[in-house]
Amino acid sequence: MFRTAFIAGVVALACAPAWSHVSYTGRDFGSFTGLTNTSVTIANQAISGNFGWADATDADWGDSHKARWFKFTLDHAADITITAAAKANATSSSVGGLVPAFSVYQGQAPITVDAEGVSSLSYDTSTSSMAWRATLPTAVEGVWNALGDFKIGNDAGVLGDLVHVGHSADGLGALGDGSADGLTSATFRLAAGTYSIVIGGNVYDAQNAGVPGNTGNFGLSATLSVSAVPEPSSVGLALAGALALSWTARRRTAR
Known part of the structure; x- marks a missing residue:
């Protein structure tokens, strides 16, 4: 009976959603040269709770478990447009009503693999995370700022x-865009490099018991669009051409 219960427990843990560790599995937008325009959407995602991002904006930061992590790599500088959208039917168990917000960071959460092929993922209470947290001047709820x-x-x-590179938030609060749509x-x-996008909910009060809709997995989709930045030489040629045309037009007008 003990062995049966132990096996069942192991299977349950293996099948449970990996909310407790940072993973980019299924959320890697890929690597882009930055020299051509392209767009990629990752759907069928969900976030536990509707408050993770908002909670991570206060003085004691927040829990990275309440977010979904995405990543991408740029070979050259480019304009990157990121869009996060609520999507009720993202998964078989997700619900609607997400008020999405995201932060963009240069860098990625470490994932290492040992000699036996076992992966070590990053999380808020890992050995190295806790050692760093001990150096902070005040206590924090989690590592996510x-x-x-x-x-x-x-x-x-x-x-x-x-x-931190920047952020964007839906909602009616001080940090939201005023629409809550x-x-x-x-x-x-962005310059060439590796980046993380961390997406969560922007309803701060949703973490409190008794607030409607404070539980459940909220569906979302994320889109990353790359727009090439013109080379300086091309910009210079375009400006020179515009000046030449303007000068010619003025001469014709004078005549």
């Missing part, structure tokens, strides 16, 4: 730097 830089690591002792989008000019 939605409005600034932070670090996160794994039990293999690898700590990663997440450098289940959609938020922003464009960033």
Whole structure:
């Protein structure tokens, strides 16, 4: 009976959603040269709770478990437009009503693989994360800082730097866009490098018991669009051409 219960427990853990560790599985937009225009959408995603991002904006930060992590790589500088949208039927168990918000960071949460092929994922209470948290001047709920830089690591002792680039939020609060329509989008000019997009809900009070809709998995989809940045030489030629045309037009007018 003990062996049967133990096996059942192991199977249950293996089948449970991996909310407790940062994973990019199924959420890698890919690698882009940055020299051509393209767009990629990742759907069928869900977030536990509708408050993770909002909670990570306050002084004691938030729990990275309440977010979904996406990543991408740029070979050259480009304009990147990121859109997060509520999607009620994203999964078989997800619900609607997400008020999406996201933060963009240069860097990624470390994932290491040992000699036996066992992966060590990053999370808020890992050995390296807790060692870093002990150096902070005040106690925090988790490592996720939605409005600034932070670090996160794994039990293999690898700590990663997440450098805040910018953010965007749906909703009626001070940080929201004032619409609460289940959609938020922003464009960033990014240098070559690896990046993370961390998406969560923007309803701060939804973490309190008794608030309607504070539980469940909220469906979402995310879209990343790449727009090539014109080379400086091309911009210079275009400006020279425009000046030449303007000069010619003025001469004709004078005549």
